[in-house]
Amino acid sequence: xxxxxxxxxxxxxxxxxxxxxxxxxxxxxxxxxxxxxxxxxxxxxxxxxxxxxxxxxxxxxxxxxxxxxxxxxxxxxxxxxxxxxxxxxxxxxxxxxxxxxxxxxxxxxxxxxxxxxxxxxxxxxxxxxxxxxxxxxxxxxxxxxxxxxxxxxxxxxxxxxxxxxxxxxxxxxxxxxxxxxxxxxxxxxxxxxxxxxxxxxxxxxxxxxxxxxxxxxxxxxxxx
Numbered sequence: 166x167x168x169x170x171x172x173x174x175x176x177x178x179x180x181x182x183x184x185x186x187x188x189x190x191x192x193x194x195x196x197x198x199x200x201x202x203x204x205x206x207x208x209x210x211x212x213x214x215x216x217x218x219x220x221x222x223x224x225x226x227x228x229x230x231x232x233x234x235x236x237x238x239x240x241x242x243x244x245x246x247x248x249x250x251x252x253x254x255x256x257x258x259x260x261x262x263x264x265x266x267x268x269x270x271x272x273x274x275x276x277x278x279x280x281x282x283x284x285x286x287x288x289x290x291x292x293x294x295x296x297x298x299x300x301x302x303x304x305x306x307x308x309x310x311x312x313x314x315x316x317x318x319x320x321x322x323x324x325x326x327x328x329x330x331x332x333x334x335x336x337x338x339x340x341x342x343x344x345x346x347x348x349x350x351x352x353x354x355x356x357x358x359x360x361x362x363x364x365x366x367x368x369x370x371x372x373x374x375x376x377x378x379x380x381x382x383x384x385x386x387x388x389x
Contacts, residue, residue: 169207180201181199185246188220191222193222198223199223202218203219204239205217240301240302244300295348296349297346297351297355300349305386307352309380310380311344314363314366317366320368321367
């Protein structure tokens with residue numbers, strides 16, 4: 166029988182910081198109730214990895230286990246946390262000041278309140294509901310295909326000769342918007358387009374002719 170390794174403290178701290186030390190479903194901040202949840206069961210993946218861990222309270226953890234919180238909502242909560250959705254900056258000071266004060270729970274800063282001198286402001290915008298960017302699984306698969314295309318293109322033209330902007334621009338021309346801003350109902354069309362682009366590369370054509378895989382299917386990619 167294999168003994169399950171304990172979750173490293175450093176990794177646990179990373180997840181607490183990523184979720185702002187609160188449950189993403191109900192907002193619970195009582196540390197005594199917060200728990201680390203494996204999105205894909207540990208019994209399946211046999212490892213602890215940041216991309217597979219979620220912070221949740223004990224109550225919502227049980228709801229996940231009972232499927233009263235859907236897998237879709239779990240993946241969305243993880244995606245939003247990775248995008249900085251739990252950071253809530255609050256500006257203060259005079260109208261002519263470039264000082265921004267960030268207050269709240271400690272997210273890896275030495276103090277709980279910090280003043281930052283800046284000439285620019287940065288705003289985290291949540292993904293638009295109903296778009297590919299709002300779906301953790303769809304966004305990840307589309308990005309996987311984009312990266313796969315660039316890997317195949319790199320094998321064709323050399324590492325320093327891949328122009329990443331070309332594919333992004335071609336997607337915009339084809340669909341009229343950036344790939345992650347497309348509505349979810351265009352996901353299959355985007356996937357087909359990206360797969361065709363991969364198959365059109367020299368390496369893609371060679372592998373297809375030999376009956377070799379060029380990319381994982383969506384369902385297969387979800388199990389990895």
